[in-house]
Amino acid sequence: MISISELLNPPEGLSVGEILLISLILGMLHGATPDEHTWPITFSYAIGKYSTKGGMKAGFLFSLGFTIQRAFLTTIGFIGLAAIYKEYNLDGPVYFVVGIVMAIAGSYILKGKYLHLPIDKLLHGNIHEEEENQLRDVPLKMTIVHGLIAGFGFGAYASIITFVLAPQMPSIWYAPLPGALFGIGTMIMQIIFGALFANIMKVKKMTEQEITYIARRTAGRTLYYGGLVFVIAGLAIIAFPFIDNWAISTGNPIPNLDAIDIGFLLVVTVVGLIGLTSIISSYREVMKRKSKEVKGEVQR
Template identity: 45%
Template sequence: MAALNLWNPALGLSIPMVILTAYLLGILHGITPDEHTWPITFSYAIGAYSTRGGLVAGLTFSFAFTIQRGIASELSYLALARWLQNPTVDLWVYVVVGLAMALAGLYMKNTGHVVHIHGTGTHIHKDDQPQMIPPSMALVHGFIAGWGFGAFALIIYTVLAPSMGRASLGWVPGVAFGLGTMTIQATAGALFGRWMRQLRLPESVARQVARRTASNTLFYGGSAFIVAGVGGLMFPQTMSWSIATPLHVHNLHNLGIGFALVTFTVIIVGLGTLIRSMREARRLVMGR
């Protein structure tokens, strides 16, 4: 049996080794700072304001992501990997994901309403008492974000999927990878939600902090995705920028635009808004 190699697996692995490698790569993908997962999971989990809500946010986003990766894995087995590797596809994913994030954040931020999707219909619900963003929106974002392309996707599409031996199993590596990502993102979502629940603030105030944090993260983070996507389409050479590190781990070996988007969205906007909002809320509570 070939040795397990998460950095550069070879063609021709046995089916059990392909599945194990894909699952472990998914776990690694869920842990490392990836622009297609962390900004969205953080936004929805923080807005959920509970352990259960954060878990649901992580699961729903990752479920849609898993379905997409299964579809893309099957397409790769059918020799369409070259189309999936087109860098223009990734840039358009940035734009579409950014638009979806920014629109969701805009409704929460400026109107006090939240977009709800029921079946095929969409309507705006008055948010008199701040509520979590509906999981259906995380499903939409997860499916769109899954079309993004990176080092992990390259391994799934060009090595693991073709190693399955027959078309009826071409989807398996993508789903295994998605389940690995789900393992981490669902756990992270629950932890983010629990963290918000532990704030030492009156519940109504804490919910406002959660909503403000989620709306800012979605709106400004989504805007950054749009700028990155449009900028890359206009000036493709800028997308090759990266900083090499000694870490022999995908998503950490070369830090490029994806890492910059995660840093801006989650750390600068998300955590920055959370800290400022908590300070303001505590001053308000103490002043009562």
């Protein structure tokens, strides 16, 4: 039985099988804990599909792109090129690019355009109503792009597979395997969470059309405004790198649960604040519209 301590501090002299098993388990921990590079994106796309199958597909496609990048990461870790992560903090640029891609996807869902700036919505709270026929379906293929970009984010888990496990592989041909197994572990958990997120939308006594509206509106808002939050966080870290080092320890040894930091706050803001409030506000819009329709029929 592998202990948490051994997982987070793997010893030297491991066999290939042991390295791959540890990589898989680390990936599952990564996918199960609130990580800013996975949860906000999986939540946004899965909620927009509002079905178990659609949510699982969102989790799978995002993790596919992530897995490809992680396999590349452990390969450069094996040959020593990943040392760039020790020299430069790439969190700011990664957050910025991820935010831009999120905002583009959200813009498409809300307006059918790949870029628009409805800042008045954010400032005044009362948004120009997007008609139901204007809301576009969630572009799931974009999740692969998100996965590829988010994979360049670097944290505790990435450090272990890149600087501890990958160098122990017998040759460069084996080097992508720790990253691939890590990605597969993340994929397993993201598929599960994608299914759970998607099923949030299965509200009783609502028509398929109403659920579709709430789901797409929520996905669009979460991606768009969540993307803006990521962009702001990225620019802030680029301008003031010390922000990325701020953290309040929780005493939990498991990465992503060990501290309240910028990554944790991004998850809470995008998923907890923007995502859940978008569900509630969209649901109220539907109920308000339905109430008006009922009153209109009664008056007739």
